[in-house]
Amino acid sequence: MPPETLHFPPSQAALLAPYLPSTTSTTSSSRPHLTLTFATSLDSALSLRPGTQTALSGPESKAMTHYLRSRHSAILIGAGTAVADDPGLNCRIAGCASQPRPVVLDPSARWQVGDGSKVVRLAREGAGLAPFVVVRAGVEVSRERRAVLERVGGRYIPAPCEEGGGFAWRDVLAVLEREGLDSVMVEGGGAVINSLLAGANLRLVDSVIVTIAPTWLGKGGVVVSPHRPGGEDGTEPAARLVGVKWCPLGEDVVLCGRPA
Numbered sequence: 001m002p003p004e005t006l007h008f009p010p011s012q013a014a015l016l017a018p019y020l021p022s023t024t025s026t027t028s029s030s031r032p033h034l035t036l037t038f039a040t041s042l043d044s045a046l047s048l049r050p051g052t053q054t055a056l057s058g059p060e061s062k063a064m065t066h067y068l069r070s071r072h073s074a075i076l077i078g079a080g081t082a083v084a085d086d087p088g089l090n091c092r093i094a095g096c097a098s099q100p101r102p103v104v105l106d107p108s109a110r111w112q113v114g115d116g117s118k119v120v121r122l123a124r125e126g127a128g129l130a131p132f133v134v135v136r137a138g139v140e141v142s143r144e145r146r147a148v149l150e151r152v153g154g155r156y157i158p159a160p161c162e163e164g165g166g167f168a169w170r171d172v173l174a175v176l177e178r179e180g181l182d183s184v185m186v187e188g189g190g191a192v193i194n195s196l197l198a199g200a201n202l203r204l205v206d207s208v209i210v211t212i213a214p215t216w217l218g219k220g221g222v223v224v225s226p227h228r229p230g231g232e233d234g235t236e237p238a239a240r241l242v243g244v245k246w247c248p249l250g251e252d253v254v255l256c257g258r259p260a
């Protein structure tokens with residue numbers, strides 16, 4: 001099958017510009033620009049069930065997601081998405097000038113990445129970059145598994161973990177910075193998005209771009225609904241976006257904003 005090629009019109013790209021990392025700025029920010037982006041149903045679900053992929057974006061907003069990939073130096077997902085989706089994580093916009101570096105948060109190295117994984121195949125074909133897999137410092141990864149990534153230009157990167165077993169976002173951003181990646185779009189899934197939207201982590205998010213599809217997935221799906229420490233007794237304010245723009249795109253609507 002010939003590779004899929006997507007087109008995203010410049011008029012629509014212009015609407016997103018204020019929310020994207022600058023292409024000209026010379027200010028040296030202390031951390032990478034972080035864009036949080038995902039597709040959701042009307043009942044805030046990312047997929048019908050954990051462990052499965054659900055297509056939500058229509059063709060126009062799918063092309064937008066690929067345009068966003070072309071505008072960031074890294075694209076980040078959690079291990080749950082890597083295992084469920086076998087994603088490609090490349091940019092399929094016609095004439096895409098620079099491919100994003102896939103980054104997978106996988107503290108326990110549970111993603112069984114192999115020569116047949118889509119992201120590895122695309123890297124081998126020169127249609128994308130090989131992934132950096134961030135694992136808990138000290139976790140065992142076999143020589144064969146390391147070789148799969150290293151043959152195509154990827155690798156495992158150790159980082160410290162917090163008590164709960166996940167990474168602190170500041171440590172993740174520090175890894176990206178050390179690798180020379182100055183912007184990242186975080187694509188999901190549920191655990192990653194909910195963690196970034198919770199409490200002080202939200203301060204690390206520069207912009208949010210959400211595709212909302214006209215469908216209800218019903219109960220049992222993977223849902224975006226961040227934990228709000230102190231939310232029950234009203235001491236933690238609700239998370240909210242400011243500088244908001246709503247853009248209809250095909251049958252979907254795309255919401256852009258910045259954390260208040």
Ligand SMILES: NC(=O)c1ccc[n+]([C@@H]2O[C@H](COP(=O)([O-])OP(=O)(O)OC[C@H]3O[C@@H](n4cnc5c(N)ncnc54)[C@H](O)[C@@H]3O)[C@@H](O)[C@H]2O)c1
Pocket residue numbers: 037038039040045046047049050051052053054056077078079080081082084085105106107108165166167168169187188189190191192193195196222
């Ligand atoms: N609609 C969309 O835009 C979209 C996008 C991505 C994924 N998805 C869907 O989401 C589902 C996967 O979501 P999920 O919640 O199971 O997995 P996930 O992709 O959020 O990965 C979670 C894993 O990431 C690791 N991790 C490390 N540090 C972390 C941190 N600080 N915070 C959170 N996780 C951390 C942990 O191992 C954790 O188990 C799949 O069904 C996938 O198809 C949908």
Ligand SMILES: Nc1nc(=O)c(N)c(NC[C@H](O)[C@H](O)[C@H](O)COP(=O)(O)O)[nH]1
Pocket residue numbers: 038039053054055056057061062065077081085086087088089090187188211
């Ligand atoms: N924008 C968007 N719309 C969707 O309907 C959907 N299911 C995802 N899901 C995001 C998740 O990160 C997926 O794993 C990658 O979208 C798959 O990546 P590829 O297309 O294989 O590159 N993202």
